[in-house]
Amino acid sequence: xxxxxxxxxxxxxxxxxxxxxxxxxxxxxxxxxxxxxxxxxxxxxxxxxxxxxxxxxxxxxxxxxxxxxxxxxxxxxxxxxxxxxxxxxxxxxxxxxxxxxxxxxxxxxxxxxxxxxxxxxxxxxxxxxxxxxxxxxxxxxxxxxxxxxxxxxxxxxxxxxxxxxxxxxxxxxxxxxxxxxxxxxxxxxxxxxxxxxxxxxxxxxxxxxxxxxxxxxxxxxxxxxxxxxxxxxxxxxxxxxxxxxxxxxxxxxxxxxxxxxxxxxxxxxxxxxxxxxxxxxxxxxxxxxxxxxxxxxxxxxxxxxxxxxxxxxxxxxxxxxxx
Amino acid sequence: xxxxxxxxxxxxxxxxxxxxxxxxxxxxxxxxxxxxxxxxxxxxxxxxxxxxxxxxxxxxxxxxxxxxxxxxxxxxxxxxxxxxxxxxxxxxxxxxxxxxxxxxxxxxxxxxxxxxxxxxxxxxxxxxxxxxxxxxxxxxxxxxxxxxxxxxxxxxxxxxxxxxxxxxxxxxxxxxxxxxxxxxxxxxxxxxxxxxxxxxxxxxxxxxxxxxxxxxxxxxxxxxxxxxxxxxxxxxxxxxxxxxxxxxxxxxxxxxxxxxxxxxxxxxxxxxxxxxxxxxxxxxxxxxxxxxxxxxxxxx
Numbered sequence: 001x002x003x004x005x006x007x008x009x010x011x012x013x014x015x016x017x018x019x020x021x022x023x024x025x026x027x028x029x030x031x032x033x034x035x036x037x038x039x040x041x042x043x044x045x046x047x048x049x050x051x052x053x054x055x056x057x058x059x060x061x062x063x064x065x066x067x068x069x070x071x072x073x074x075x076x077x078x079x080x081x082x083x084x085x086x087x088x089x090x091x092x093x094x095x096x097x098x099x100x101x102x103x104x105x106x107x108x109x110x111x112x113x114x115x116x117x118x119x120x121x122x123x124x125x126x127x128x129x130x131x132x133x134x135x136x137x138x139x140x141x142x143x144x145x146x147x148x149x150x151x152x153x154x155x156x157x158x159x160x161x162x163x164x165x166x167x168x169x170x171x172x173x174x175x176x177x178x179x180x181x182x183x184x185x186x187x188x189x190x191x192x193x194x195x196x197x198x199x200x201x202x203x204x205x206x207x208x209x210x211x212x213x214x215x216x217x218x219x220x221x222x223x224x225x226x227x228x229x230x231x232x233x234x235x236x237x238x239x240x241x242x243x244x245x246x247x248x249x250x251x252x253x254x255x256x257x258x259x260x261x262x263x264x265x266x267x268x269x270x271x272x273x274x275x276x277x278x279x280x281x282x283x284x285x286x287x288x289x290x291x292x293x294x295x296x297x298x299x300x301x302x303x304x305x306x307x308x309x310x311x312x313x314x315x316x317x318x319x320x321x322x323x
Numbered sequence: 324x325x326x327x328x329x330x331x332x333x334x335x336x337x338x339x340x341x342x343x344x345x346x347x348x349x350x351x352x353x354x355x356x357x358x359x360x361x362x363x364x365x366x367x368x369x370x371x372x373x374x375x376x377x378x379x380x381x382x383x384x385x386x387x388x389x390x391x392x393x394x395x396x397x398x399x400x401x402x403x404x405x406x407x408x409x410x411x412x413x414x415x416x417x418x419x420x421x422x423x424x425x426x427x428x429x430x431x432x433x434x435x436x437x438x439x440x441x442x443x444x445x446x447x448x449x450x451x452x453x454x455x456x457x458x459x460x461x462x463x464x465x466x467x468x469x470x471x472x473x474x475x476x477x478x479x480x481x482x483x484x485x486x487x488x489x490x491x492x493x494x495x496x497x498x499x500x501x502x503x504x505x506x507x508x509x510x511x512x513x514x515x516x517x518x519x520x521x522x523x524x525x526x527x528x529x530x531x532x533x534x535x536x537x538x539x540x541x542x543x544x545x546x547x548x549x550x551x552x553x554x555x556x557x558x559x560x561x562x563x564x565x566x567x568x569x570x571x572x573x574x575x576x577x578x579x580x581x582x583x584x585x586x587x588x589x590x591x592x593x594x595x596x597x598x599x600x601x602x603x604x605x606x607x608x609x610x611x612x613x614x615x616x617x618x619x620x621x622x623x
Contacts, residue, residue: 037443038445040526040528041439041443041527042445044435044443044527044528044531045435045436045439045445045451046435047431047435047436047496048432048435048439048451048455048502051432051493051497052458054478054493055470055493055496056458056494056497058473058478059466059469059472059473060458060461060465060469062472062473063465063468066472071472073472073475119363122355122356122359123359124336124337125336125337125356126356131608132360133360133363134612135608136363136364137367138367138604138611138612139368140366140367140370142603143370143601144556144573144574144596144597145558145574146556146558146573146574146575146577146578146596147577150577150578150581150593151370151374151590152370154590155370161387161388161389162389163389163390166390167390195366195370203612207613214335214336217336217337218339221339227337227338230337234337235337252462256462256463256464258559259558259559262559263578280467280468281467284471285563293468293472296467296468297465297469300462300464300465300468301465304461304465307462
């Protein structure tokens, strides 16, 4: 993998020499620009400018405008001030969706945050067949998410002969209702989501563990530290940066969870798995009468705002020790 | 002893080489790692093996004894039925077309963009780079609705891309992570080679095609593999912009046809949809496991 990573790492070290071509005091005329190859540069830049312009910059700007407009594709858009935001904030389903999304995020942290770390630390101590360990851990990540959800939906069959209920029956438990019950539905979604994502986090931690300075282990041993104290005082502090990145990534990812509730339960039972992104989807595309695009954009901007504030606070708090 | 330790420094982990030789340490480490391996086989490989088994098992066996091992024999016809009668072949081809087109546009935008920003460096380069980087900080959810309306009525052209593959291909090209990745790779290439080519009379197009791209195969490989995988995984976006079932990829069709298929045929369809991503993973394992795909997670 050296061929891959070394050029990436080298970028900051040997920065390229400053841009070629004559630097002139005098104003450049369009003719100078043409002669210096300005036109062909622009032609080569065109795919990036057009694709980003039309499919990224323009829609982002449009989101800001749409959030203060009444738009439904039928009548002409009309400016309504903060009405969309008021509509969303007064929607009785919003509280439910926010609470469910927070519940999902919290459960995902409890299931999915310590597990990959523990697995990665243990795997980094493996001397033989380490590749086999990481390949097995990563395998669920490559399964297409839709296939994974549909497969697990069958595993979660509530009858005593369902796959998971059969296994639970071997140890005298169950049968559990899994997705059918308002209390167990969300943990069931999180279990599948954790299965599908944990391998990626393990790989990130494994890569970070390679960079841990091993001399410090020697020093800790001289001071009489055992395995646990070495992990706690040497390994984990050196992983702070990456632990912080995975935490932020996980919060940003789980706050936009859609696939699992959409395909497993459709938000049910009794809205127990309705998430913020599902509510946005319902506003915009859920009704055949034409979407409430203004409300959908308003809610997505509010979510983006909360995420931005969260990451900013987290950066502030952890800056003293994350660099 | 000290000399031995020196030699082990490069390779040592949390447990020292000295401790590793102790029977009690080696024993507990072995038990822990054996347990981890068993768990990984069960959790990582288990569901996939189960799917492979269920794909060739009659429906009644899967329902009555989901964990039995072929109680009434193997039913290979499931695969053929799924492929032919359930039209998985058609949706498989759609998925391939989407993946190849998305791969092409991601590569086109990332290489030309990275080349302009890293090598040609026009005066407006920094502004564009800033705008490209800024999109990394906008969560995907913000784009969902306005991008959908943009597809319905593309600015400048005033046409609708709804129900065309362009609606999936082009937005996937706007990946800031790809541009960043390729630009940083180009930054690390030796400038002297570019200067020499310029002196020999190579223009900017020739320089890109004959010098820069051939030197950049590793990074083009990374971008390619992850472009194909991302297109294969995509669900919500193709669901929105490809409402006509004739154009839909596997990910969108599978949940839709589930109620109309017999269970064994449906599970065979799921298995068929999983084969290509797993084959790509096995073929390019080192690429996936090196952490190069971190961007997939960032894009969220």
